Amino acid sequence: MSDLIMPPSNNVQHNGWARLGPLELQEGVTAQSLVYTTLRHALISGYFRPGEQISLRKVASVLEISVTPVREALRQLEGDGGLEAYGGNRVLRVPILTDAELVDIRDIRLNLEGFAAVQALKQIGPAQMRVIRNALSLMDIAAETGNIEMYLENNWRFHSLIYRAADRPVLMNQIEGLWLRVGPLIHIAVAAPKHFDQSMASHRAAYKALQDRDPDALQRAIIQDISEAAGDLRKTLRSWEEQKKQQTRGSGRSTK
Numbered sequence: 001m002s003d004l005i006m007p008p009s010n011n012v013q014h015n016g017w018a019r020l021g022p023l024e025l026q027e028g029v030t031a032q033s034l035v036y037t038t039l040r041h042a043l044i045s046g047y048f049r050p051g052e053q054i055s056l057r058k059v060a061s062v063l064e065i066s067v068t069p070v071r072e073a074l075r076q077l078e079g080d081g082g083l084e085a086y087g088g089n090r091v092l093r094v095p096i097l098t099d100a101e102l103v104d105i106r107d108i109r110l111n112l113e114g115f116a117a118v119q120a121l122k123q124i125g126p127a128q129m130r131v132i133r134n135a136l137s138l139m140d141i142a143a144e145t146g147n148i149e150m151y152l153e154n155n156w157r158f159h160s161l162i163y164r165a166a167d168r169p170v171l172m173n174q175i176e177g178l179w180l181r182v183g184p185l186i187h188i189a190v191a192a193p194k195h196f197d198q199s200m201a202s203h204r205a206a207y208k209a210l211q212d213r214d215p216d217a218l219q220r221a222i223i224q225d226i227s228e229a230a231g232d233l234r235k236t237l238r239s240w241e242e243q244k245k246q247q248t249r250g251s252g253r254s255t256k
Contacts, residue, residue: 016047019149022064031065035073043082044179046152046187050096054083082180094184099237105178106230112175113226114219119166121215129210132161136207143196152187158203182233189232198228
């Protein structure tokens with residue numbers, strides 16, 4: 001466990017804004033790019049929930065930066081499908097996916113991520129294996145303690161470390177775009193019964209396949225992880241839709 005790098009502690013649970021902080025400007029990197037990268041990572045890692053509003057002034061306040069680079073970054077994220085405008089005032093919010101969209105994203109992910117993992121297998125060396133093992137260890141701790149935030153951070157870290165090793169920038173960008181769409185819903189779906197157990201079994205199998213240099217076993221583990229997670233996501237979405245219907249029916253009765 002000497003390679004284990006613990007993330008910063010966070011006592012505020014289920015509040016995406018509390019997990020963000022003042023933006024640290026970097027030489028040679030525009031403020032807009034930093035805002036975009038920060039919010040993109042936050043959406044992929046499940047900081048925010050489906051339907052949650054992402055306001056220009058709120059982002060600027062939390063990141064302690066002017067509204068101009070935030071405005072451009074939000075427009076870029078809307079173009080990516082990570083945010084959507086709704087209502088007469090076109091307020092930006094995290095999209096709420098339909099069941100058909102989830103199935104579409106699942107099927108594309110099965111092909112892209114399975115392929116990326118196999119391509120990465122040819123490139124991954126001992127140093128990268130240690131970092132991937134670190135992400136897996138932190139996921140284990142998070143699953144045991146029920147720390148959803150830590151789990152989601154390292155779930156994305158585990159997968160992205162593998163896929164990036166393939167050194168296919170266009171492929172990686174496509175994969176990130178799909179995670180951008182499903183990340184917010186995953187935050188809720190991890191509460192499904194046995195989700196942690198199923199997910200960790202798939203991740204351990206993927207890591208063993210990396211160790212064994214077994215492309216077929218690696219692809220199977222990635223496909224199993226995506227398929228089981230997609231099942232939980234669809235159940236979560238159906239539960240949400242049912243709750244909305246009940247609320248609508250209740251609201252209709254109360255106005256009579």
